[in-house]
Amino acid sequence: xxxxxxxxxxxxxxxxxxxxxxxxxxxxxxxxxxxxxxxxxxxxxxxxxxxxxxxxxxxxxxxxxxxxxxxxxxxxxxxxxxxxxxxxxxxxxxxxxxxxxxxxxxxxxxxxxxxxxxxxxxxxxxxxxxxxxxxxxxxxxxxxxxxxxxxxxxxxxxxxxxxxxxxxxxxxxxxxxxxxxxxxxxxxxxxxxxxxxxxxxxxxxxxxxxxxxxxxxxxxxxxxxxxxxxxxxxxxxxxxxxxxxxxxxxxxxxxxxxxxxxxxxxxxxxxxxxxxxxxxxxxxxxxxxxxxxxxxxxxxxxxxxxxxxxxxxxxxxxxxxxxxxxxxxxxxxxxxxxxxxxxxxxxxxxxxxxxxxxxxxxxxxxxxxxxxxxxxxxxxxxxxxxxxxxxxxxxxxxxxxxxxxxxxxxxxxxxxxx
Amino acid sequence: xxxxxxxxxxxxxxxxxxxxxxxxxxxxxxxxxxxxxxxxxxxxxxxxxxxxxxxxxxxxxxxxxxxxxxxxxxxxxxxxxxxxxxxxxxxxxxxxxxxxxxxxxxxxxxxxxxxxxxxxxxxxxxxxxxxxxxxxxxxxxxxxxxxxxxxxxxxxxxxxxxxxxxxxxxxx
Numbered sequence: 001x002x003x004x005x006x007x008x009x010x011x012x013x014x015x016x017x018x019x020x021x022x023x024x025x026x027x028x029x030x031x032x033x034x035x036x037x038x039x040x041x042x043x044x045x046x047x048x049x050x051x052x053x054x055x056x057x058x059x060x061x062x063x064x065x066x067x068x069x070x071x072x073x074x075x076x077x078x079x080x081x082x083x084x085x086x087x088x089x090x091x092x093x094x095x096x097x098x099x100x101x102x103x104x105x106x107x108x109x110x111x112x113x114x115x116x117x118x119x120x121x122x123x124x125x126x127x128x129x130x131x132x133x134x135x136x137x138x139x140x141x142x143x144x145x146x147x148x149x150x151x152x153x154x155x156x157x158x159x160x161x162x163x164x165x166x167x168x169x170x171x172x173x174x175x176x177x178x179x180x181x182x183x184x185x186x187x188x189x190x191x192x193x194x195x196x197x198x199x200x201x202x203x204x205x206x207x208x209x210x211x212x213x214x215x216x217x218x219x220x221x222x223x224x225x226x227x228x229x230x231x232x233x234x235x236x237x238x239x240x241x242x243x244x245x246x247x248x249x250x251x252x253x254x255x256x257x258x259x260x261x262x263x264x265x266x267x268x269x270x271x272x273x274x275x276x277x278x279x280x281x282x283x284x285x286x287x288x289x290x291x292x293x294x295x296x297x298x299x300x301x302x303x304x305x306x307x308x309x310x311x312x313x314x315x316x317x318x319x320x321x322x323x324x325x326x327x328x329x330x331x332x333x334x335x336x337x338x339x340x341x342x343x344x345x346x347x348x349x350x351x352x353x354x355x356x357x358x359x360x361x362x363x364x365x366x367x368x369x370x371x372x373x374x375x376x377x378x379x380x381x382x383x384x385x386x387x388x389x390x391x392x393x394x395x396x397x398x399x400x401x402x403x404x405x406x407x408x409x410x411x412x413x414x415x416x417x418x
Numbered sequence: 419x420x421x422x423x424x425x426x427x428x429x430x431x432x433x434x435x436x437x438x439x440x441x442x443x444x445x446x447x448x449x450x451x452x453x454x455x456x457x458x459x460x461x462x463x464x465x466x467x468x469x470x471x472x473x474x475x476x477x478x479x480x481x482x483x484x485x486x487x488x489x490x491x492x493x494x495x496x497x498x499x500x501x502x503x504x505x506x507x508x509x510x511x512x513x514x515x516x517x518x519x520x521x522x523x524x525x526x527x528x529x530x531x532x533x534x535x536x537x538x539x540x541x542x543x544x545x546x547x548x549x550x551x552x553x554x555x556x557x558x559x560x561x562x563x564x565x566x567x568x569x570x571x572x573x574x575x576x577x578x579x580x581x582x583x584x585x586x587x588x589x590x
Contacts, residue, residue: 054467084514086539130534131498132498133498137498137499137500140421140428140429140430141427141428141429141430141527142429142430142431142432142435143435143438144464145437146429146431146442147464148531149427149499150424150427150429150569151510151532151533151569152494152497152498152499152502152508152510152533153492153510153531154427154498154499155498156542158492158494158510159508160496161491161492162489162490162491162492162510163490163491165491165492165552165587166489166490168587169490169552169585174588175587175588210496211493211495211496212494212495212496213492213493213494213495213496214492214493214495214587215492215587260470262464262466263463263464263529263531265489265490265512265529265531266462266463266470266526266527266528267525267526268526268527269525270489270490270512270529341581389462390510
């Protein structure tokens with residue numbers, strides 16, 4: 001039997017392609033789900049199991065993330081008849097999905113379980129709203145919040161805005177350039193039957209929408225919805241026998257942070273975000289670079305978060321993010337489309353997991369658009385990206401997902417068609 | 419335990435939160451002090467339980483001059499807290515203090531958050547909000563909330579009027 005020393009284990013490279021995503025599923029994006037987070041989670045996990053072709057007895061691990069606003073794994077697993085060898089429900093938002101995929105690899109590698117389902121379930125419109133209105137606005141201001149919420153500085157947009165504003169100052173980035181992110185994502189959403197907002201918008205629509213907090217207009221901000229999403233991770237060896245082409249995991253970054261994650265504005269440049277550090281982990285571990293990537297999935301809580309992440313992960317030179325997101329590159333039909341589902345700006349909001357699901361479908365060459373279904377039961381993609389048409393990226397082989405908790409903390413994931 | 423209400427929000431500092439109790443107690447005397455590490459002599463903001471540069475636990479509260487330059491900001495037009503609505507638009511400023519700017523490395527500084535207020539700590543009127551941007555020189559003011567708690571704030575430094583080069587988000 002080979003000893004561990006025989007394997008190059010000093011870097012993560014030996015894990016490249018060893019694990020895969022084999023199932024994805026979600027519930028509808030709605031405002032008013034009429035379901036508990038527990039019921040939505042069981043439906044999303046059930047949909048992912050059917051997508052993979054896996055029975056309850058073939059899943060033995062579960063991970064979820066939440067902000068005290070969702071159901072816990074033992075209840076969801078119990079409802080579905082899944083007996084768990086491992087589970088963990090962690091605190092967190094937009095930097096979680098990619099990090100939990102890394103944790104799933106780790107616990108399978110450690111022999112704690114064999115197949116892990118990851119879910120996020122939230123009634124983000126009808127129960128606990130992320131922006132801080134409702135129940136969150138009434139909670140006492142304590143501890144670190146005495147230096148933020150007490151100043152009316154509490155929603156995600158308000159908190160991140162000084163980074164966005166400073167980028168405009170440092171590099172001359174314009175509101176019009178960044179608005180192009182919303183335009184691109186709205187075009188993509190118009191080809192996504194699941195999307196909550198399917199209407200295509202223009203740069204003028206974004207700039208003329210009402211100001212929320214400078215530099216963010218209403219249409220620079222994402223939609224709030226109710227829904228649940230789920231992803232199943234297992235070994236590539238097991239994945240060979242499953243329904244779909246496996247989507248293999250090349251490399252992950254989990255909650256990589258700038259210095260002073262308690263208040264990252266203490267360390268500049270404040271127009272630089274966590275991707276500046278994350279890229280030093282992502283690309284060497286994945287064995288590819290930004291130029292190799294066919295489709296990206298960025299955390300588009302705001303138009304600006306997409307621009308900053310693409311820039312700091314090296315898809316363009318530092319300071320040229322405004323140009324990159326507005327020159328056609330990120331649109332379907334462009335060199336490297338971003339958020340082909342419409343993302344959080346248009347499809348719906350679930351803390352980053354939906355953009356990973358979209359890229360899994362892209363790499364399967366099975367984007368669920370309105371293209372006709374052929375005799376083999378698969379969509380016959382037309383690559384006509386006109387309104388209501390196709391949203392499959394032609395010959396997509398490699399994707400990158402960029403998760404965001406704040407300017408100071410992010411996660412990332414590179415996947416390839418197996 | 420200090421409990422207070424400010425602009426409709428309940429504020430609380432519990433007895434175990436010694437760092438914030440000390441910080442806001444000094445502010446309530448209009449005496450701005452930050453923790454200075456007893457080991458490496460660097461100031462830090464906001465209050466922390468150890469030194470971010472040398473990990474030492476011991477610190478002392480030392481007066482720091484409340485003057486600086488607006489490093490970035492947001493101008494809020496949509497309030498989350500209902501009581502802030504009467505003050506729209508209001509500014510949240512990230513102000514780089516003159517003290518310890520560029521130390522211990524070129525990109526580091528003490529960047530202290532606050533609203534733009536009048537000299538007596540009331541959220542600033544629109545004409546002042548619209549005069550401030552990146553580069554504006556400001557000095558500290560205080561909003562008295564309750565015994566033992568005042569919020570440090572920022573007001574336009576009259577002595578620097580006309581001397582600073584200011585960048586604002588282009589107007590619509």
